[in-house]
Amino acid sequence: MKKHFEKIISIALSGIALMFVVFLLIMIFNTDLAIEANNTMVHILFIVFASLFAVLAALSIWSAFNDHERVNQILLFKTQNGAKKASVSVIRKLAKTAVTPIASVKVGSVHVFVDETGEVYLKATVKIVPKKKDGAALAKASVILEQVNAALQLEFMDVLNLEFKEIELKLIKAKHYTAPDMNQINAKVDEQQLENGNTELATQANDAESNDPPIPAEAFQSEAVEETAIETQAADAFDWRVDIPASETAAEQTEELLEKEV
Numbered sequence: 001m002k003k004h005f006e007k008i009i010s011i012a013l014s015g016i017a018l019m020f021v022v023f024l025l026i027m028i029f030n031t032d033l034a035i036e037a038n039n040t041m042v043h044i045l046f047i048v049f050a051s052l053f054a055v056l057a058a059l060s061i062w063s064a065f066n067d068h069e070r071v072n073q074i075l076l077f078k079t080q081n082g083a084k085k086a087s088v089s090v091i092r093k094l095a096k097t098a099v100t101p102i103a104s105v106k107v108g109s110v111h112v113f114v115d116e117t118g119e120v121y122l123k124a125t126v127k128i129v130p131k132k133k134d135g136a137a138l139a140k141a142s143v144i145l146e147q148v149n150a151a152l153q154l155e156f157m158d159v160l161n162l163e164f165k166e167i168e169l170k171l172i173k174a175k176h177y178t179a180p181d182m183n184q185i186n187a188k189v190d191e192q193q194l195e196n197g198n199t200e201l202a203t204q205a206n207d208a209e210s211n212d213p214p215i216p217a218e219a220f221q222s223e224a225v226e227e228t229a230i231e232t233q234a235a236d237a238f239d240w241r242v243d244i245p246a247s248e249t250a251a252e253q254t255e256e257l258l259e260k261e262v
Helices: 002-029 031-036 040-065 088-098 141-160 182-211 217-261
Strands: 069-071 073-079 082-087 105-114 120-128 166-174
Touching: 002 031, 002 040, 073 088, 082 088, 088 105, 088 120, 088 141, 105 141, 120 141, 141 166
Parallel strands: 120 166
Antiparallel strands: 069 105, 073 082, 105 120
């Protein structure tokens, strides 16, 4: 389908471009016709064709960069006798059958895409619409979508031996989900306010630390001078204590000399 779409766009673009080229050549070589064509009707036609050309060019660019091609049938396997395929209608029926065990879930539209490498992709819409008689609480939508994904994978593998490269699910309806209780809402608000308050306190503390005035270098110099003076006094005291034994030794030697003279 993508190839046919690209062919149609290419033909339309070529026709419009050729028409512009022919008209431009006529205007160049026939100035009288150019003067006669300078009217409102010709201007409107040029605007229309220019707009159509821009739209077709945009579609052509989009088609060139779009890797996924929507298909109406899927190749299951090939044999010597030929290829075996399945239509998208079969895929759609299997998808709706696969989700029947999951309560309150319905599958809407189903589309199949194939990329340039031949990988198959599935896109489907999901509705969560429980019956009024069913009073059971519903699971979270994320859990239900995971269940639908698993059910589809198992169904296609069991029936067709087909594995999709990716299954994209889009939730388009979710009914009968109860609103949160006011107590839960107030508790959540209090929790958020507490977190915001803690964040503000931490921010204020950081701001206070950053706003503290820097300690001048003179203070460090005065402290260094005081420490040097204290170390000098301690060294002098140590030398004085060390000199005491030396003075005692000199006194003993003097006494010995006096005894010898006597």
